[in-house]
Amino acid sequence: MRNLLRRVWYVIRQRQFERDLAEEIEFHRAMAQQELERNSVPGASAEDAARRAIGNTTLAREDSRGVWIWPWLESLWQDAAYALRNLRRQPGFTAVVVLVLATVIGLHTTLVTVIAGVVLRPWPGVQDAHRVVAVYLLGPAGGSAGFAGGLPLAAYRTVAERAKSLSGVVATRAEEVLVGTGDSARSTEALLVTGHFFDVLGIGVAPGRGIGPDDDRPSAQPVAVLAYDYWHSHFGGDPGVIGTNVRVNDVPFTIVGVASRDFSSAEPAYGKQLFLPMTAAPLKPNDPPLTCCVDVAGRLAAGATREQVRAELDLLSREFVLPDGMRPRGVIVTGTEFAARPGRADSVGPLAAASAISAGLLLVWLVACANIGNLLLARAAARVKEIGIRLSLGASRRRLIRQLLTEGFVLALSGGAIGIGIAYKLPFVLLHVLGGAAAAFPFRITVDGVVLVYALLLAGVSAAVFGLAPALFATRSDVAAALNEREGLPASKFPLRGLLLAVQVALSVVLLVSAGLLMRGAQRAGTFDPGFAVNDVTAVSFELPPGAYDDARKRAFFADLSDALRGLPANTIDAFGFATWEPTFIRRGYQTPIHLPDQTLAQAKMVTNVDVSPDYLNVLRIPIVAGRNFEASDARLVAIINETMARQFWPNENPVGKTFLIGRADSREVVGVMRDAHTHSMAVVPPLFYQPLREGRVVPRLLIRSSRGVPSAELKRIVARSDPRVRIQTTPLSAHLEARVAESKWGPMLGAVLGGFALALATVGMFGVFAYAVRQRTREIGIRMALGAQPSAVVRLVLAGHSRAVAAGLVAGLFGAVASSVVLRNRLHGLSPFDPVAYLGVAVLLAAAGFAASYVPARRAVRVDPVVALRYE
Amino acid sequence: MSYVPDLLPGTLELLILKTLAGGDPMHGYGIAQRLKSVSDEVLQVGESSLYPALQRLLLKGWVTGTWGASENNRRARFYTLTAAGRKQLVVERREFDRLIVAIHKVLNPA
Numbered sequence: 014m015r016n017l018l019r020r021v022w023y024v025i026r027q028r029q030f031e032r033d034l035a036e037e038i039e040f041h042r043a044m045a046q047q048e049l050e051r052n053s054v055p056g057a058s059a060e061d062a063a064r065r066a067i068g069n070t071t072l073a074r075e076d077s078r079g080v081w082i083w084p085w086l087e088s089l090w091q092d093a094a095y096a097l098r099n100l101r102r103q104p105g106f107t108a109v110v111v112l113v114l115a116t117v118i119g120l121h122t123t124l125v126t127v128i129a130g131v132v133l134r135p136w137p138g139v140q141d142a143h144r145v146v147a148v149y150l151l152g153p154a155g156g157s158a159g160f161a162g163g164l165p166l167a168a169y170r171t172v173a174e175r176a177k178s179l180s181g182v183v184a185t186r187a188e189e190v191l192v193g194t195g196d197s198a199r200s201t202e203a204l205l206v207t208g209h210f211f212d213v214l215g216i217g218v219a220p221g222r223g224i225g226p227d228d229d230r231p232s233a234q235p236v237a238v239l240a241y242d243y244w245h246s247h248f249g250g251d252p253g254v255i256g257t258n259v260r261v262n263d264v265p266f267t268i269v270g271v272a273s274r275d276f277s278s279a280e281p282a283y284g285k286q287l288f289l290p291m292t293a294a295p296l297k298p299n300d301p302p303l304t305c306c307v308d309v310a311g312r313l314a315a316g317a318t319r320e321q322v323r324a325e326l327d328l329l330s331r332e333f334v335l336p337d338g339m340r341p342r343g344v345i346v347t348g349t350e351f352a353a354r355p356g357r358a359d360s361v362g363p364l365a366a367a368s369a370i371s372a373g374l375l376l377v378w379l380v381a382c383a384n385i386g387n388l389l390l391a392r393a394a395a396r397v398k399e400i401g402i403r404l405s406l407g408a409s410r411r412r413l414i415r416q417l418l419t420e421g422f423v424l425a426l427s428g429g430a431i432g433i434g435i436a437y438k439l440p441f442v443l444l445h446v447l448g449g450a451a452a453a454f455p456f457r458i459t460v461d462g463v464v465l466v467y468a469l470l471l472a473g474v475s476a477a478v479f480g481l482a483p484a485l486f487a488t489r490s491d492v493a494a495a496l497n498e499r500e501g502l503p504a505s506k507f508p509l510r511g512l513l514l515a516v517q518v519a520l521s522v523v524l525l526v527s528a529g530l531l532m533r534g535a536q537r538a539g540t541f542d543p544g545f546a547v548n549d550v551t552a553v554s555f556e557l558p559p560g561a562y563d564d565a566r567k568r569a570f571f572a573d574l575s576d577a578l579r580g581l582p583a584n585t586i587d588a589f590g591f592a593t594w595e596p597t598f599i600r601r602g603y604q605t606p607i608h609l610p611d612q613t614l615a616q617a618k619m620v621t622n623v624d625v626s627p628d629y630l631n632v633l634r635i636p637i638v639a640g641r642n643f644e645a646s647d648a649r650l651v652a653i654i655n656e657t658m659a660r661q662f663w664p665n666e667n668p669v670g671k672t673f674l675i676g677r678a679d680s681r682e683v684v685g686v687m688r689d690a691h692t693h694s695m696a697v698v699p700p701l702f703y704q705p706l707r708e709g710r711v712v713p714r715l716l717i718r719s720s721r722g723v724p725s726a727e728l729k730r731i732v733a734r735s736d737p738r739v740r741i742q743t744t745p746l747s748a749h750l751e752a753r754v755a756e757s758k759w760g761p762m763l764g765a766v767l768g769g770f771a772l773a774l775a776t777v778g779m780f781g782v783f784a785y786a787v788r789q790r791t792r793e794i795g796i797r798m799a800l801g802a803q804p805s806a807v808v809r810l811v812l813a814g815h816s817r818a819v820a821a822g823l824v825a826g827l828f829g830a831v832a833s834s835v836v837l838r839n840r841l842h843g844l845s846p847f848d849p850v851a852y853l854g855v856a857v858l859l860a861a862a863g864f865a866a867s868y869v870p871a872r873r874a875v876r877v878d879p880v881v882a883l884r885y886e
Numbered sequence: 887m888s889y890v891p892d893l894l895p896g897t898l899e900l901l902i903l904k905t906l907a908g909g910d911p912m913h914g915y916g917i918a919q920r921l922k923s924v925s926d927e928v929l930q931v932g933e934s935s936l937y938p939a940l941q942r943l944l945l946k947g948w949v950t951g952t953w954g955a956s957e958n959n960r961r962a963r964f965y966t967l968t969a970a971g972r973k974q975l976v977v978e979r980r981e982f983d984r985l986i987v988a989i990h991k992v993l994n995p996a
Contacts, residue, residue, distance in 0.1 A: 033963065037913075040914075040961070041914055070934075072934050073934035080942050
């Protein structure tokens with residue numbers, strides 16, 4: 014303790030201490046000299062003799078100081094300061110290296126954040142989350158139709174009552190509800206939960222209490238639990254809100270509690286504002302009574318394993334009946350991690366995309382390290398003399414290696430620091446890219462200490478990887494050789510260098526071509542022809558007053574609406590129709606297993622379908638290419654399919670008049686084929702069929718085509734006349750398109766960033782190698798020029814050696830690029846994978862990069878003055 | 887060249903403490919001279935070991951240094967033993983004796 018205080022005192026009074034020490038040692042030297050003078054005769058050399066006699070005073074001073082300061086700490090500080098000075102002298106080099114490292118570290122850290130922190134994490138805010146399992150039902154039959162999904166409500170009840178391997182079972186279902194009254198009512202995401210949800214999962218509720226079993230009965234007083242964020246954003250975080258009422262679908266619910274903040278980023282709760290008892294489900298009358306399907310989770314009974322649960326539920330599941338009358342094949346029991354949900358870890362899921370990007374990044378990182386290593390090596394070559402002098406002055410090799418490594422660390426840490434900045438911002442952008450619009454990523458991401466540590470670790474490892482070899486190499490020369498030899502490392506060839514260069518070039522070609530293609534694709538998406546009317550069409554969705562509409566009334570409402578629209582003055586609107594979903598350019602709508610009469614159920618394929626009114630195709634201006642359009646008299650049993658579906662199910666045949674089966678028994682007759690249109694995707698058109706809308710069963714959307722704009726005022730008046738409680742919302746289809754186009758730009762942007770950095774790396778790499786070649790052969794060039802060599806011959810000489818590596822990289826890269834562009838094909842919006850513009854652009858870029866990388870070294874070579882070069886030794 | 891025999895670690899500190907135990911403040915050069923003369927010129931301590939050793943003693947609080955005028959009227963730092971240093975001298979002395987006995991036993995097996 015006292016020691017520490019003295020050390021601190023030393024640090025504070027360091028200058029004074031050092032002056033004292035210097036004076037003391039000087040006094041010692043003077044005394045020694047005096048004595049030598051007294052004893053020996055030649056006074057002139059006494060001073061030197063004294064110096065020799067007492068040795069290295071500086072070393073004495075350093076060692077004495079070392080007593081006070083942990084010496085390694087001080088030398089570390091010195092090394093860092095020295096490295097900083099050194100790097101500042103070469104701002105270009107430093108900027109490139111730091112930027113490259115920052116990007117690679119930032120991107121990688123981001124991915125790790127997302128994958129480890131979110132995707133592989135069980136539900137947060139749940140007690141002992143590792144003992145909680147999620148249960149999914151395996152769909153009927155095998156083959157492609159087999160899907161894993163939720164359980165019918167009846168099946169859930171069976172599990173809850175009879176499963177012995179689970180100590181508690183809960184079910185949830187997401188539901189959109191209206192909160193508030195009148196014009197201030199807002200559509201809000203709610204999670205319906207069963208009565209034991211809060212206790213079985215052990216979710217913290219403060220203030221207030223969770224929903225209990227007594228609340229989940231049909232006769233119970235309706236209660237609601239608020240999500241933490243909702244409580245803050247809509248109720249100001251006021252604890253007094255407990256006990257007050259909130260109107261949900263026009264029914265007063267008593268607020269009884271607020272769920273914990275942690276739980277709000279668990280998958281079922283993500284984005285939900287309210288938790289309501291499951292029995293509240295029928296309160297939303299637009300839907301048929303709740304039968305299918307709920308998400309089921311349970312807590313393992315003491316001592317039970319997942320395998321036991323699976324075996325038990327497999328047996329129970331034989332009694333389950335799916336809504337379409339079929340039987341499930343069994344159950345899947347998984348943990349609650351995002352990645353564990355069936356279908357997420359498959360080869361096309363977001364996880365696969367994340368791993369692909371991660372692998373790519375790892376490669377870029379390695380190449381970056383190798384590249385920076387090459388650069389440092391070239392720098393070390395220039396410093397061999399300096400290092401030789403330091404070695405001869407008594408610096409130990411270890412000390413020098415440490416100093417060179419410190420330089421690497423300073424570089425890496427600066428890169429890492431910026432990388433952390435990137436990592437803080439990027440996950441949100443990246444998730445957007447990975448999830449797209451179809452799969453909203455149900456998580457909140459936190460960038461925390463773990464990420465920080467990871468980024469720094471990555472920076473540290475980078476520094477070791479790219480710094481060690483050059484440091485070892487530069488310091489291995491023996492002193493005399495280093496001082497005598499011409500500048501340059503002891504002669505040795507680096508075939509590795511050429512290989513690394515080739516890999517770099519190849520990789521940047523692949524990345525650049527991919528990025529170029531994606532960007533061209535996005536550009537095309539902005540101007541692409543969707544194949545149907547987009548600009549003049551507006552979708553109208555309806556919110557009917559809760560509880561007031563049965564099927565008959567719904568049918569009457571929409572019949573009135575149609576009559577009123579037809580009664581509008583001529584030319585107000587061009588056409589209108591109804592559909593369960595408007596075209597949103599993503600695969601939205603029902604997916605049904607379809608097979609042909611001569612196929613088995615196991616061969617069924619999932620096909621998207623939409624229920625539409627007879628005029629729908631006319632509204633969207635999708636032409637019929639074979640057969641006929643719907644007619645008002647059509648029964649439910651007919652369908653119009655698109656060209657893709659025709660090709661897939663009836664290749665080289667006329668599908669009109671053919672029949673296909675839906676599920677086990679339902680069948681449809683194809684009456685017409687419509688032209689492919691991008692109603693459900695931006696890129697490839699999926700198979701699709703339309704069938705007549707069942708009036709009254711669902712609340713469809715109204716689609717209006719009008720070249721003079723949608724008469725929204727009239728529309729509101731018409732609706733209000735029919736029922737003032739009905740609320741409508743209009744969305745032009747072009748808004749959907751714009752959103753998709755904006756989304757589709759993220760991928761290309763990420764690609765462009767990666768490609769740009771790969772190019773920067775390759776350029777810097779080439780530059781380093783060429784510059785090194787010139788430096789190493791300065792003397793040879795001098796001799797050649799003295800003997801009359803032409804400058805062009807000198808340039809060829811310098812560049813030739815490594816040009817072969819560059820050329821090999823180009824060829825390999827082209828092959829890789831072709832392969833990757835074929836993989837990317839269905840993200841190109843119909844652009845050819847061999848788009849000449851993208852390839853030409855990359856060629857131009859690479860040529861420019863090659864020129865930039867070789868210009869300076871070549872000029873340096875040409876400017877070698879023979880006299881200087883030869884006198885060099 | 888000054889010649890310092892390889893001493894056991896810590897021995898130089900012990901010798902300095904012992905040299906200062908007489909009570910008179912001494913400067914670094916004086917300590918070195920005293921060691922040299924007392925040991926019949928065997929222990930010639932160079933400053934590159936002497937001053938770090940003195941700094942270690944200062945750090946541990948076993949000696950204190952005060953600036954004063956030397957015999958030839960130059961400014962010099964004079965070291966004195968502290969109470970803690972005196973105690974430490976006894977401890978180290980005992981340790982050292984034990985060590986010497988041990989070494990002796992090894993060299994002259996019974």
